[in-house]
Amino acid sequence: MKVSQLRTPAFLLDLDQLDKNIQEVGALAKAGGKQLWPMVKTHKSTYLAQKQAQAGASGFLVGTVDEAESLVAAGLCNIMLAYPYFGEENIARIAALAAKGNLYCSVDSLECAQQYDRIFGEEGLTCQFLLIVDCGLHRLGVPPEGAADLAAKIARLPNSRLCGIGTHPGHVYACASGEGIRPVYEEEEAALRTAYDGITSAGIPLEIVATGSTPTMALESRSSLVTAMRPGNYVFYDAIQMALGVATEEMCALTVLCTVIAKREDGHIIVDCGSKCLGLDKGAHGNVSIVGYGKVIGHPSLVVESLSEEVGKISLNGDQSVAIGDRLRIIPNHSCSSANMTGYLTGVRGDEVVELIPVDIRGNSRKPGC
Numbered sequence: 001m002k003v004s005q006l007r008t009p010a011f012l013l014d015l016d017q018l019d020k021n022i023q024e025v026g027a028l029a030k031a032g033g034k035q036l037w038p039m040v041k042t043h044k045s046t047y048l049a050q051k052q053a054q055a056g057a058s059g060f061l062v063g064t065v066d067e068a069e070s071l072v073a074a075g076l077c078n079i080m081l082a083y084p085y086f087g088e089e090n091i092a093r094i095a096a097l098a099a100k101g102n103l104y105c106s107v108d109s110l111e112c113a114q115q116y117d118r119i120f121g122e123e124g125l126t127c128q129f130l131l132i133v134d135c136g137l138h139r140l141g142v143p144p145e146g147a148a149d150l151a152a153k154i155a156r157l158p159n160s161r162l163c164g165i166g167t168h169p170g171h172v173y174a175c176a177s178g179e180g181i182r183p184v185y186e187e188e189e190a191a192l193r194t195a196y197d198g199i200t201s202a203g204i205p206l207e208i209v210a211t212g213s214t215p216t217m218a219l220e221s222r223s224s225l226v227t228a229m230r231p232g233n234y235v236f237y238d239a240i241q242m243a244l245g246v247a248t249e250e251m252c253a254l255t256v257l258c259t260v261i262a263k264r265e266d267g268h269i270i271v272d273c274g275s276k277c278l279g280l281d282k283g284a285h286g287n288v289s290i291v292g293y294g295k296v297i298g299h300p301s302l303v304v305e306s307l308s309e310e311v312g313k314i315s316l317n318g319d320q321s322v323a324i325g326d327r328l329r330i331i332p333n334h335s336c337s338s339a340n341m342t343g344y345l346t347g348v349r350g351d352e353v354v355e356l357i358p359v360d361i362r363g364n365s366r367k368p369g370c
Contacts, residue, residue, distance in 0.1 A: 001352075001353040002351050002352065002353065003257070003348055003351050003352070004327070004351070005353075006257060006346065006353065008258050008259040008272055008273070008327065009256055009257060009258045009259075009272055009273035009277050010256070010257040010346050011254065011255075011257075011277070011338065011339070011344075011345045011346060012254070012255045012256070012257050012329065012345070012346050012348050013236075013253055013254055013345040013346065013347050013348065013357060014253045014254075014348060014349075015253075015347045015348065015349050015354060016349055016350075017250070017252070017253040018048075018051075018236075018253040019051075021234055021235055021236075021251065021253060022051055022052055022055045022235060023055055025217065025231065025234045026052075026055040026056045026057070028217065028221050029056075029221060029229050030056065031221065032221030032222055032223075032229075034220070034221055034226060034227060034228060034229045035058035035059070035227060035228040035229070036052075036056065036057050036058055036228075036229050037057065037058055037059045037060055037061045037078075037080055037210065037212075037229070037230045038052050038057055038061065038230070038231065038232055038234075039060075039061045039062075039082070039212075039230055039231065039232025039233075040060050040062050040063070040067045040071065040232070040361070041063035041064070041067065041232060041336060042232035042233050042235055042236060042335070042336045042339065043235055043336075043339055043359070044067065044339065044340060044359050044360070044361045044362050045339075045345070045357060045358060045359050045360060045361065046070055046071065046074040046076075046358075046360055046361060047357050047358060048235060048357065049071060049074070050074065052235070053076055058228070059076075059078025059080060059102070060076060060078065060079055060080070061081075061082050061210075061212075061230045061232070062079055062080070062081060062082060063082050063083065065081075065085065065090060065093050065094060065097075066361060066362075067361050068081065068094070068097055068103070069093070069097060070360065070361035071361070072097050072100050072101050077100060077101025078101065078102045079097065079102070079103050079104070080103075080104040080106065080130065080166070080210065080228075080230070081094070081103070081104065081105050081106050082106060082168070082230075083106060083140065084105075084106060084107045084108060084109065084112045084132070084140070085105075085112075086111075086112055086115060088119070091115055091116055091119045091120075092119060094116075095119055095120050095123045095125055095127075098120065098125050098127065098128075099123065099125060103128065104128045104129070104130050104163060104164075104208070105127055105128065105129055105130070106129070106130045106131075106132050106166055107129055107130075107131065107132065107154070108131065108132040108134075108140055108141050108142050108150075110150060110153050110154070113127075113129060113154045113160065114157065116129075116160065117157040117158065117159045117160045118159075120159050121158065121159035126159055126160065126161055127159060127160045127161070128160075128161050128163045129154055129160055129161065129162050129163060130163060130164050130165060130166040130208060130210060131147060131150060131151055131154065131162060131164075131165045131166070131195070131199075132165075132166055132167065133147055133165050133166070133167045133191055133195045134167070134191065135167040135168075135169055135187060135188040135191035135192065135211070136184065136187045136188065136191065137168060137169065137170045137171045139170065141167060142195075144190075144191040144192070144194035144198070145194060147165065147194075147195035147199055148195075148198035148199045148201070148202045148204075151198075151199045151202070151204055152202055152204065155204050162206070163207050163208050164206045164207055164208025164209055164210060164228075165192065165195050165196060165199070165206060165208070165209055166208070166209075166210035166211060166228075166230075167188060167191060167192060167210075167211045168211065168212070168213060168230075169185065169187070169188040169211065169212075169213050169216050170213060171184060172184040172185075172213055172215045172216055172244075173213075173215070173240065173244075175215075175244060176289045177243075177244065177245065177289060178215075178244050178245030178246065181215050181216060181219070181244065181246075182219065184216060185216045185219040185220065188211060188216065189223060189225065192209055192211060192225055192226070193225055196225060207227070208227055208228055209225050209226050209228070210226070210227065210228035210229075211226055211228075211229070211230065212228075212229045212230030212231045213231055213233075214231040214232065214233040214234045214237075214241060214246060215241070215244050215246050217229055217231040233335065233336060235253065236252065236253050236254040236335035236336075236339065237251045237252045237253065237254075237335065238252060238254070238332050238333060238334055238335035238336075238338075239252075239290065239294055239295045239331050239332065239333045239334075240290060240333055240334055242295065243289045243290055244289075249297060249331065252331045252335070254331075254332065254335045254338065255297065255329040255330060255331055255332075256273050256277045256278060256294070256329070256330045256332060256338065257327060257328075257329050258271040258272050258273035258277070258312070258327065258328055258329075258330060259271065259272050259325065259326070259327055259328075260323065260324050260325060260326045260328065261311070261324065262324065263322070263323065267315060267316050267318075268305070268313050268314060268315055268316065269313075269314050269316060269324075270311055270312070270313055270314075271311065271312045271314060271328060271330075272310070272311060273310075273311070273312055273330070274307045274308045274309050274310045274311045274312050275293075275307040275308065275309050276309050276310060276341055277332075277338065277342075278293050278294050278304065278307060278332050278333070278338060279293070279332060279333065279337040279338055280293065280307060281293075281332075281333050281334035281337050282333060290333055291303060292304040292305060292333075293305075293306075293307050293312070293332075293333055294330040294331055294333055295330065295331040296314065296328050296329070296330050297328070297329040297331065298329075299319055299321075299322065299328070301316070301318060301319045302314050302315065302316060302319060302322070302328075303315045304330065314328075339359055340359070340362055342359055343358065343359055343360075343362075344356045344357060344358050344359060345357040345359060
């Protein structure tokens with residue numbers, strides 16, 4: 001089947017570009033002597049996780065317990081949890097996974113660590129911890145100067161082992177241009193160094209220093225401190241990465257194919273994809289450089305001005321070459337959000353449809369408690 005024969009809207013994944021993105025970042029990590037633990041929330045697909053593993057990924061960072069369970073079921077058993085969890089049911093699920101693979105739990109409070117320690121101990125397991133350090137995002141994590149105190153308390157828990165520290169420089173996505181990336185990285189590196197020095201000076205060895213984001217990964221690959229890189233978005237890239245100068249249009253592997261269904265006299269067209277395809281994301285942490293809700297390939301003057309749930313309104317800005325019935329490909333602002341909108345991606349090579357790729361670990365198709 002040809003791409004031109006697909007029904008719209010359709011989520012297209014350029015498999016040639018996907019492979020290139022995976023190989024390039026794998027080579028970047030290897031050249032820097034770093035382990036690569038990609039963030040799975042970007043694609044939520046065991047198929048794509050297998051591709052990353054085949055290209056040398058050491059393990060995977062996950063955002064949900066559902067993601068962890070799906071990866072372990074697929075035989076991908078090196079897992080880092082990105083966030084703390086609390087509650088008997090959640091931690092019992094995590095302990096069951098730890099019995100099957102190599103699992104690292106992330107915490108930033110003694111209360112949370114104590115609950116993990118008790119439940120893991122009841123199962124005869126040792127909980128491996130990463131201590132989350134706040135490097136400037138101010139979402140999760142202990143201040144770098146306070147890391148040693150909490151690390152010492154966790155290290156004394158009977159069924160636990162503190163293996164390392166981790167952070168996420170997510171505030172890089174608030175940068176208006178690529179010029180802001182290095183200062184964020186330097187803040188990240190300084191926070192990790194302060195925490196690392198404080199903890200190791202207290203006699204607690206650390207095996208892992210984990211961090212990462214797609215905009216900062218090139219700098220992290222050259223760090224003398226970081227041992228594990230954890231970017232996620234690089235498999236697809238998107239319009240936000242383009243705005244930061246991290247990716248070009250050609251590097252963006254995920255696009256939404258849509259059809260022009262109306263052309264208005266006021267200089268706008270209407271397409272058959274809306275917020276349920278492209279999302280309403282302009283950067284989770286605020287980014288004034290993002291204009292519209294995606295980039296229309298081949299039509300730089302077009303602006304995706306507004307989105308209803310199923311249709312989008314695009315300003316032509318003088319480009320009269322677009323007609324009713326034309327098909328457009330739009331790069332989402334945030335590809336992670338768009339990939340989560342569908343049950344499958346349509347894998348293409350050139351103009352040929354090659355395969356359908358399940359987005360099978362979103363978790364929202366599972367019954368509560370299952």
